Amino acid sequence: MARIPQNLVEEIRERVNIVDVVSPYVQLKKQGRNLFGKCPFHEERTPSFSVNEEKQIFHCFSCGRGGNVFSFLMEIENLSFPQAVAKVAPQAGVDLDEAYLDNDQNVQVDPEIKALRELYEEATKLYHHLLVNTASGEEALSYLTSRGLDEKTIDAFMLGYAPEGNILYDYFQTQKVDYQLLRKSELFVEWSDGSLHDRFANRVLFTIRDSAGHPIAFSGRKLTQNDDEPKYINSPESLLFNKSAELFNLDLAKDTIKKKKHVILFEGFMDVIAAFQAGVQNGVASMGTSLTSEQIQRLSRMTDKISISYDADMAGQKATKRALDLITQQGRLSAQIIHIPDNQDPDEYLRSNDATAFNQVLVHNVEDPVTFNLRYLQIDRNLHNQTELFSYISDALVVIATVKEPVIREQFLRQLANEFDLSYEALQDQIRPILLQKQAQRSSGATNTESGNRQKARHQSFPDNQIIKKSVTRIEKAEQILLAWMLRDNDVWLQVTNRANFSFQDVPYETLYMIAMAYREEYQQQPATDMAAFMDYVQKPELTRILASLEEIDSELFMDREQVSEYIRVISDEAPLEEKIRQLSRDIKEANQLHDHARIAQLSVEYMTVLKQKQTKNLDN
Incomplete structure (x- = not known):
């Protein structure tokens, strides 16, 4: 399949109105500058799905989805980018050549990605052959059959065996595969002298494939009882393998x-x-x-x-x-x-x-999730202790309050009352303010659909007029505003990129930053002012959602250039401390569950030290 030229993609997008494409799926009503309706991607009572006809983008203030006309079709109909373009083309009056139609079998890819895929394909075949056809693989094959797997299943999942030694490296040497390609593949471990050695040895291999069926990584299970070795060794992330997505x-x-x-x-x-x-x-x-x-x-x-x-x-x-x-x-x-x-x-x-x-x-x-959460809350709690029982009841009521259906909520309350011999009426009294608080939060959220009403939902801290979900951290707020500013203002872009070693802390923002670099190189260093066009370049729905949310940031936040340095400082200085605080908090919780008092004391000292560092930085600024 030939790649659809970018100018043809832009022509198709510019010749259709996103409202016409969205309307068959969502009943839209004009409210202020935008059109609103109930989001098609999740259940909701109050419309929070917004379409901006001027910018030709959509954004749901509730679930966060967003993008342009192609992103919408990719999300709603589970299409690839070429399939979405092909679906819109007739509405735009454009006849696409069949060479551009996506058959999911022959998608044009970067030559290096193609070479790595071929490398993994060969490695998978070799490891599978060693498992099912050689004497060295007999022990591994016996292990798999003892686990109940038959020949057909072993073949379907292309399970393999990696013997001792460097058989994979030696095989690729005979094929004269480029050394740098082998390094990038992560199939090998590089020693200090620059030599490459097979990453997997004497292990059963589970082949990890992407959604198109291409092998992209392995997970190797040891066959020996050697306690010095980890039970599993997994491929590290590579150009092919992103473990968070696969x-x-x-x-x-x-x-x-x-x-x-x-x-x-x-x-x-x-x-x-x-x-x-x-x-x-x-x-x-x-x-x-x-x-x-x-x-x-x-x-x-x-x-x-x-x-x-x-x-x-x-x-x-x-x-x-x-x-x-x-x-x-x-x-x-x-x-x-x-x-x-x-x-x-x-x-x-x-x-x-x-x-x-x-x-x-x-x-x-x-x-169901509520029953699980109620049972989970009882873990590591002595419910014969009155203090711990009352603590459990308070937490349980918060969980039960998430149930929307009154009849089902009543059933859970009665179960709780019967289990601990409590008054049902007393539990009703105790849960009532929790329910009222949730209702108030939902009502507050409903005001966010109109542009004017959204002013009421803006936060009162850093910055105090930002339109962002309450769950967003101070650091992510800084990342949102700074990235949006960089995309629209060339001077801000240069101010940030001229700083040595700057990077965004959250992976999606750093990814968009890197994509924007490539975009600017391709378009003669022009800012990404046409967000719908930049979304075409990005294509990935999870990233176009972020771009759509950036468009909702109040333009007044881009007036004071002195704030750029403040956002950079927050991202560069505060983020590492915040992550350390979160990790220590998790470690302390784990130590509590293990009743490891010495470790709790040690971690608590570290926790307080890092908190003081954070407070000192805040005072200095």
């Missing part, structure tokens, strides 16, 4: 996920593979147990329901809690938790039960 098995699962409108999130690769072999083909796993916003966004474009089936141990329960919180924040997917009987993981259960029993578990052993 999901194991998405390439094989995506069609079933779209068809069933349901995805199951497992904790381990073996869980996904065993479930797939048992006929459950809509399962994926994140890279490790920490689900990310990027992964949720990818899934939300395919489905509206997610089931979490993590391990029953403490690590699995913590991971489930983190995943639920993140899914709730995103507001697009409905979630439930699957419990495997006898505290087994899915892979273990399938080795002792058949596929029918497993499918019954997936349907019937489910728990």
Whole structure:
């Protein structure tokens, strides 16, 4: 497929009105300068989805989605960028040559990316061959079959074996592959003398593929009982592999996920593979147990329901809690938790039960998020202690207050009353102010749809007239304003880029910063004043959402050039301290759960020291 020329993309976008494209999906009404409607990407009562006809962009003030006409179609219909352009072309009166149509099989890519993909394809084939066809792979193959995997499944997932030595490096040497390409692949470890050595040795390899099926990384499980070695070694991030965005098995699962409108999130690769072999083909796993916003966004474009089936141990329960919180924040997917009987993981259960029993578990052993959170709150609490019981009741009521349906909320309150022999009426009295507070917050949010009313929602601190969600940190506010200023003002761009070693702390903003550099080089160092055009260049929906939100920043914030230095200082000086404070806070919480009093004392001293450093910096400024 040939790449659609940029001038043709711009012509198509300029010849259509985003309102005409959005209107079949959203009922829009004129309010002030913009048009508003209920967001099609999440359930809401008060319209927060805005379309700016003048700038030809959209933005939802609730879920944060945003972009131009192509971004909207990519989100709403799960299209690639070329597919979205092709869908809009007839409305623009443009006939696209068939060579530009996206068949997902022959997408033009950067030559270096193409070379790396070919390298990983060859490595995958070699490792798979060593597993299934050689004597050296017999132990690894025996391990996989003992875990219940058959030949067909081993082939489908292209599982492999990496023996001792440098067999992969030696193989590529015979192919005369460029040394620098091998370095960039992250298939090898570079020693201090510059020599390259196979990253994986004597390990079963799980092949990680992108959504198009290209191998992009490996996870190697050791076969020995050597405690000095980690159980798993994973490929580091590379030009091909971004672990925050990828999901194991998405390439094989995506069609079933779209068809069933349901995805199951497992904790381990073996869980996904065993479930797939048992006929459950809509399962994926994140890279490790920490689900990310990027992964949720990818899934939300395919489905509206997610089931979490993590391990029953403490690590699995913590991971489930983190995943639920993140899914709730995103507001697009409905979630439930699957419990495997006898505290087994899915892979273990399938080795002792058949596929029918497993499918019954997936349907019937489910728990809603509120029930899970109430149970999770009881962990590490002595509920026979009155103080801890009262603390639990207070936290539980906050959870129950998130239930929108009065009947269901009443049911949870009665369960809580019966479980601890409490007065139902007293619980009603205690939850009432929490509900009123939530109602007030929703009402306050509803005022944000009109341009004039949005003034009331602006924050009273740094800066006191910024239109940003309340959850955004001081540092991210600085990143938002500075990046927006840099994109529209060439002098500010030069002021920031002339500072040595400057970088944004949050990955999305740093990514946009790097893309903007490339954009300016391609367009003779011109500022990105046409945001819709810059969105075409960026293409990724998760980044165009940020660009759409930047357009909502009050223009008055770009008047005082002295503020540029202040934003730079906040990003460069305060962000590292904030991250250290967050990490220490997490460490202290973990030490508390382990009752490690010596470590709690040590970490508390460090925590107070960093807090004082932060306070000192604030006083100095």
